[in-house]
Amino acid sequence: xxxxxxxxxxxxxxxxxxxxxxxxxxxxxxxxxxxxxxxxxxxxxxxxxxxxxxxxxxxxxxxxxxxxxxxxxxxxxxxxxxxxxxxxxxxxxxxxxxxxxxxxxxxxxxxxxxxxxxxxxxxxxxxxxxxxxxxxxxxxxxxxxxxxxxxxxxxxxxxxxxxxxxxxxxxxxxxxxxxxxxxxxxxxxxxxxxxxxxxxxxxxxxxxxxxxxxxxxxxxxxxxxxxxxxxxxxxxxxxxxxxxxxxxxxxxxxxxxxxxxxxxxxxxxxxxxxxxxxxxxxxxxxxxxxxxxxxxxxxxxxxxxxxxxxxxxxxxxxxx
Amino acid sequence: xxxxxxxxxxxxxxxxxxxxxxxxxxxxxxxxxxxxxxxxxxxxxxxxxxxxxxxxxxxxxxxxxxxxxxxxxxxxxxxxxxxxxxxxxxxxxxxxxxxxxxxxxxxxxxxxxxxxxxxxxxxxxxxxxxxxxxxxxxxxxxxxxxxxxxxxxxxxxxxxxxxxxxxxxxxxxxxxxxxxxxxxxxxxxxxxxxxxxxxxxxxxxxxxxxxxxxxxxxxxxx
Numbered sequence: 001x002x003x004x005x006x007x008x009x010x011x012x013x014x015x016x017x018x019x020x021x022x023x024x025x026x027x028x029x030x031x032x033x034x035x036x037x038x039x040x041x042x043x044x045x046x047x048x049x050x051x052x053x054x055x056x057x058x059x060x061x062x063x064x065x066x067x068x069x070x071x072x073x074x075x076x077x078x079x080x081x082x083x084x085x086x087x088x089x090x091x092x093x094x095x096x097x098x099x100x101x102x103x104x105x106x107x108x109x110x111x112x113x114x115x116x117x118x119x120x121x122x123x124x125x126x127x128x129x130x131x132x133x134x135x136x137x138x139x140x141x142x143x144x145x146x147x148x149x150x151x152x153x154x155x156x157x158x159x160x161x162x163x164x165x166x167x168x169x170x171x172x173x174x175x176x177x178x179x180x181x182x183x184x185x186x187x188x189x190x191x192x193x194x195x196x197x198x199x200x201x202x203x204x205x206x207x208x209x210x211x212x213x214x215x216x217x218x219x220x221x222x223x224x225x226x227x228x229x230x231x232x233x234x235x236x237x238x239x240x241x242x243x244x245x246x247x248x249x250x251x252x253x254x255x256x257x258x259x260x261x262x263x264x265x266x267x268x269x270x271x272x273x274x275x276x277x278x279x280x281x282x283x284x285x286x287x288x289x290x291x292x293x294x295x296x297x298x299x300x301x302x303x304x305x306x307x308x309x310x311x312x313x314x315x316x317x318x319x320x
Numbered sequence: 321x322x323x324x325x326x327x328x329x330x331x332x333x334x335x336x337x338x339x340x341x342x343x344x345x346x347x348x349x350x351x352x353x354x355x356x357x358x359x360x361x362x363x364x365x366x367x368x369x370x371x372x373x374x375x376x377x378x379x380x381x382x383x384x385x386x387x388x389x390x391x392x393x394x395x396x397x398x399x400x401x402x403x404x405x406x407x408x409x410x411x412x413x414x415x416x417x418x419x420x421x422x423x424x425x426x427x428x429x430x431x432x433x434x435x436x437x438x439x440x441x442x443x444x445x446x447x448x449x450x451x452x453x454x455x456x457x458x459x460x461x462x463x464x465x466x467x468x469x470x471x472x473x474x475x476x477x478x479x480x481x482x483x484x485x486x487x488x489x490x491x492x493x494x495x496x497x498x499x500x501x502x503x504x505x506x507x508x509x510x511x512x513x514x515x516x517x518x519x520x521x522x523x524x525x526x527x528x529x530x531x532x533x534x535x536x537x538x539x540x541x542x
């Protein structure tokens with residue numbers, strides 16, 4: 001200390017840092033060192049990232065899919081259909097007459113007439129049973145009329161269906177709305193289930209992250225103690241762990257986003273086929289950029305929240 | 321510099337300090353003696369704010385320690401250089417990084433920290449060891465690194481808890497010489513030690529602690 005007067009005067013001569021600059025430099029240094037520290041135990045850390053990523057990707061994928069099914073359900077809901085199946089004995093001319101009669105009704109907006117032969121053709125293509133169907137002498141598929149009612153109210157549609165059922169040559173009337181209502185109920189309850197799942201998995205993320213932080217702090221206990229004794233503030237002690245959590249959250253989020261887009265891309269063909277079988281143009285969309293961004297932000301926030309809670313309670317325990 | 325006013329410190333099973341007072345002036349150098357368990361460590365812990373007294377006031381550098389909270393405790397500790405018996409160096413830090421730690425904590429940039437670390441290393445005569453890990457150094461060298469870390473922040477007060485506990489007489493004498501040099505430039509030095517052979521030969525005041533009571537130099541808080 002006696003011989004350090006020279007050092008003092010040198011230090012005084014060098015331009016003093018502003019507080020903002022100093023904080024920026026400190027944060028940059030800590031961010032860099034906690035990033036490098038992550039790679040000291042790549043295997044252990046990779047396992048943590050994967051665990052967190054799975055916990056994030058699972059509800060994430062389900063939510064993205066559900067939101068699309070939901071949009072499909074509301075889209076379908078806007079045009080309620082009634083399917084009118086004519087009896088098998090009806091000949092094509094009679095069927096055509098029935099179709100014309102329906103078209104003239106004031107409570108019907110539009111009809112689509114599918115003659116028995118066309119219906120058979122469509123079915124044989126979709127089912128792949130072409131040869132067997134060819135060998136039949138009689139067409140087992142009835143002519144069908146898809147009816148789009150003028151009014152969308154459920155009771156108006158039911159009334160119309162009832163009236164149609166009384167009419168000659170009509171065998172069966174199906175309101176397509178019923179399965180839509182069921183689909184909507186299913187979507188709604190799935191949505192709740194997924195939220196419950198997401199909350200539970202978020203709790204899991206907090207616990208995994210908290211435990212990781214606790215172990216890291218236990219490993220650096222001696223260092224924390226010495227830093228406290230040489231006058232390190234709690235903010236100074238917290239910083240490396242918060243940055244470690246941020247990096248962990250970011251990497252887990254990136255892995256989760258990749259998992260989600262792979263999952264959606266894998267499910268897309270089979271779901272599209274399913275939609276086609278319902279005569280729908282609907283198809284599963286790939287992961288959007290904002291889904292990924294939301295996953296990253298959520299992942300980082302969860303990880304840092306877990307770190308904040310753990311570090312705070314651990315610091316109180318390690319206090320000298 | 322260090323003032324204790326009727327300070328008591330009770331633990332669940334024993335009383336470490338019992339209504340005792342002390343007034344150690346600025347710039348003094350003194351030894352704190354007593355059997356192990358006499359309360360030496362407790363006194364140092366109270367000054368470092370690692371413990372709070374059960375009753376009474378501890379005043380360090382004209383600051384009543386009971387009024388410090390949160391970050392003020394950290395700022396208070398920055399004013400004190402602490403030397404431990406078991407040096408408490410971090411094994412995975414180089415000598416340089418160990419000594420630079422108090423400066424990093426106080427927000428020094430690398431250039432200024434580097435100057436101060438080298439000045440401190442020069443002072444303890446280990447300038448050539450800055451890149452090594454503490455475990456490859458001898459016990460005496462490790463203790464000197466611990467001292468370099470304590471002085472790097474230019475504290476006004478140095479507390480040492482049995483700094484020569486693990487050293488042979490020759491190394492112990494060298495360490496004491498170092499403390500005397502710091503004291504000569506105005507630093508207040510308080511050394512807890514029960515190495516009576518060594519401290520009897522040195523001309524500094526002795527503060528005795530016995531069963532929680534202070535006697536000898538600076539006792540009573542005059």
